[in-house]
Amino acid sequence: MSTRSSRWRKYRPVIALSILSMLVCGLAYPLLITGVAQAALPYQADGSQAQLGGRAVGSYYIDNGFTLPAFFHGRNETNPLTASASGVDPDITVAEALSQVPRISNATGIAGSSLVALVKSHEHWTLWVAGTPYVNVLELNLALIAAYPSSYPGYA
Amino acid sequence: MIDAIQSLIVVAILASTLISGSLLAPYVVRVLTGTPTRLDRLLDPLESAVYRLIGADPKMTMGWREYLFAVILLNVAQMAIAFAILVGQGVLPLNPMGFPGLSWDLAFNTVVSFGTNTNLQHYAGETALSYFSQMTAIQFLQFTSAATGVCVMAAMVRGLRPGSSHLGNFYVDFVRVLTRILLPLCAVAALVLVALGVPQTVGGYVTVKTVEGATQRLLIGPVASLVSIMQIGTNGGGYFGANSAYPFQNPTPVTDVLEIYLMLLIPTTLIFAFGELIGRKKETRPILIGSYGLLAVDLAVAFLGSIPAVGPGIETRFGGFFSTFWTVITTASTTGSLNASLTGINPLGILSAYMGMLVQATPGGIGVGVMYMLMYVVITVFVVGLMTGRTPEYLGAKITARDVKLVMVAFLVHPIAILVPTLAAFATKAVDAIPGFSSLPTSVAFTQVLYEFTSSAANNGSDFLGAAANTPFFNFATAAVMFVGRFVPIAILLALAGSMIGRKRVAEQSLRTDGAAFSFVLIGSILLLVVLTFLPFLILGPLLAYFQGLVNFVG
Known part of the structure; x- marks a missing residue:
């Protein structure tokens, strides 16, 4: 048990940060930009x-x-x-x-x-x-x- | 040759990146050293929450092995997430075009390509990737690989810094570089790009009836958010197969100039940041003169040839001058985005592109450009020490035989990773699987395959072949080359930095490295190293094509 929990402590930052960075950089960022662009610059944003x-x-x-x-x-x-x-x-x-x-x-x-x-x-x-x-x-x-x-x- | 106005444009753009870089550098130094900034009140609580969530102690410091281990593990985990998304995009949301999942070998090639900051593309995004994949696989890895580049440079510099005791904390570096440098900068750039005509939507492709009544699909999507990080992060992988030649990615000459500027911005900033981070501001000088001096040589070589007219492979709104200029900058910064087809560029322009990718430090990719330049500095210090009979020293530390062996291995990774697979591709006849390849003149065919592996090893990503190289051989071979070309030099240079910790430093070096004289010796030794290594291959490729009188590489 102790080895399993120490292994989790070791790999948790990697697993958690890779998921978190995907959510922030891959979803939150482009969707936020899309929202602002569609609201403020709809003509350009739509091509x-x-x-x-x-x-x-x-x-x-x-x-x-x-x-x-x-x-x-x-x-x-x-x-x-x-x-x-x-x-x-x-x-x-x-x-x-x-x-x-x-x-x-x-x-x-x-x-x-x-x-x-x-x-x-x-x-x-x-x-x-x-x-x-x-x-x-x-x-x-x-x-x-x-x-x-x-x-x-x-x-x- | 280019005219006076065009020369002025080149000088003006380079001057503006130098000025912006020097102005932005103090802020970047604050971010990397944890010095308080105005954004703290907003970001500190957010970052604390992140560290609690991921279970990382921000006060913990790492040695080079721990730092490297965390870098590789996080990058591989991120590639694994992106791989699952690409293979499974058919059942994932935001896929109004109904694209199926990618094949395993293509998905593998793609995630290694983006995870290593290379962005070689064996697919055309507009016909292969859903909105979800463009965002959560492509843009995601473009951010994280760029952030990784800045982190490993910061770690290397911490090790080299006199009086250092550790390389920092990778998780803290990674989070701070994203939240305080890349995300804010890209958000501003993305909105400016939208204002200048780059689309940003997840509403699906639009079908219209043209003026004459034919049906046309407008391939719009979340383009601006991708283009911003692709240029700022020296990634280079485009939303569209035609990359920055496709008007939705680069609609006007104004966006063209802006994107050239963005490619150079952070690599140049990091050169200025280097001196401050190392605690000796003057040590920026050889790095700056070395990188921009060699960039000037590259530009001179490219513009010596005849500038192609608007014709095959050249977009009307850019013309031959801006297409050649872009090609030099995108390879010198190892970005790899293209605003023309390489087949439209003249052979000397291609030679210059090779130089950018072979040196990798003019100013090179985000973060790693400075690392490669430091590698050349150590080699040069050693060679000059041999010639003058003095003890080689850098930053007050004695350069040992082991240090020189390490940097020579880091240097040699590059030619081995390029030349062995290039020869293998011809020897195993793997090139025959590329459509139309057998009809090309030999010099052109050789140039294209050598370019594919040079671009992979340099983590550049520009190419002649594009989706034509979507064969199992090229998918696996280039993936292996990209991985080795990225992480082996990083590992070796972090090991070098780690071994400098605690080393005795002298106050007065016998050979000064912060002067103009050393800077020019540095340029000379880089040219010598790279030319001696690659000249035979460049002669068989672009130089032969030039002397055969080929205007471009249409074949």
Whole structure:
């Protein structure tokens, strides 16, 4: 009996602390953060969802999978050799967006110069100064629908 | 090459981690020495309750054997809990996606990986782990392995400190590091990350109809709480298979810079804390110059190559510059999170990543980075002593033949744990089980397997292979390498610290270790040691690929 109780004394801190640390670090901490985030920052906490016509159509941070000629396309539908690291890169470079302008202009009748201006007005930079200028494809297409509702019947 | 603005960004980020580290260090020293802080009124009663609950006497002190025994036992017990959770997640709560339990070998690999602060991942979290597993297995072990790193460093430093009589109490260190450093810091970082666009929910994946009407699932979950400890604790294991390239983990260039900063924050803080903990503030100098000097070398090597354009493996919002920068920092801090696919990084960037993982102290993983640097310091003191014909001394204590043998064994664990399994993987044809592997050029194939074991042994966790290495051979081989790479050096360095207790100290060392001259000799000897050990293998891998003119590792 005495050896059993001395063994328990020896191993009790290890057993108790491993369970306690799991409850605190693995449950209390993430659930507390979830509670605060959901209360204070629900939009971001739920994945920064984009709305169109009163319904969620995706997240600004996830490629929306555009394929119709009337829209700007992301980089993830083509072949794996040009794919991004995440496979859901929501952005394309400005150069890539501009190369798609003639196709969109053809499909919608919107003047190419207006499309170029729209791309330029939605330009992002990595930290404002570095990298290659880029655009968010979903943001750009939603702006396109808002600016030219008659060219996109049934979307807005 | 990078331009002036990009160079300025690099300097600004490193400067901010150095400043933050020096400001945070006095607080960390108070936590590790039990000096009163403002949080005491809130936390003291809580901690007393914890010690009563677990039945540990906070006033008891430990020798190195007791301390090490407690470290290994607690870590193994925590891995066992996480193992049960991963295997049983199918019947556990918070599993709205209905994922089944993990296979035994994958669960074993995963808990060893997270329990050793490695975070090599042979699964993709978004398609394999329930919310419950992401929290109670992954985030749990990320906290405890990070806390363990700080504890063992504190214990080693206590042993080295002149006039020391014990290594402290592991349970007290562990509880205080969690409640007073990691949990508060991560809570703040997690909420900032949410504000910047990282999701945090347990409400289940959301299904939407896209603009064009297709069905899309948004893979949201408790991401921010994981990302905070994964970067701050230099863990690196992501919520998603694509890690920090996946936009929900790292949505903007602003979060990218913040996460780079977080990876360096605590390892840098602990360098500043070292001098105060040891009682000789100037002894921080060689550790600081050594680690940041070598980090500068790594960055210079990586940026010497051509910076990849936005293309295969590179996310548009980061571009080649931030992807290369991140790759260097994540390996130098042995974190292992990636914001690009390694296949998109140029061969010199990969060479630099290898350097970070082979040195393990630039500034290295949380806590253990300083320990490895101290290992190099002892080796350097010995070599310089031999060359100048003086008695090797560190912190006033004579460095004996036994000390040098111990640190050499600690150093040699690393190449043995990397090179033997790498050769075994090719000799036994275990690599053939990796999908698509046979079609790669030899230099690329060799680089990827060598990287897998280097990353495992360095407890880094970044990799080329990812879920493709979910084979029994790689699951068990890398688990063994991760365990040995973590606990054997810790055991040896604690033994070294233990043997310094009660040793006679001289007031004036014949060779000073706190000056600039020693710091540069230290850098030289680290480069010499690491390069001599690994150069033949680096030549067969990334250097060959570079001279073959490969732009990246797409193959």
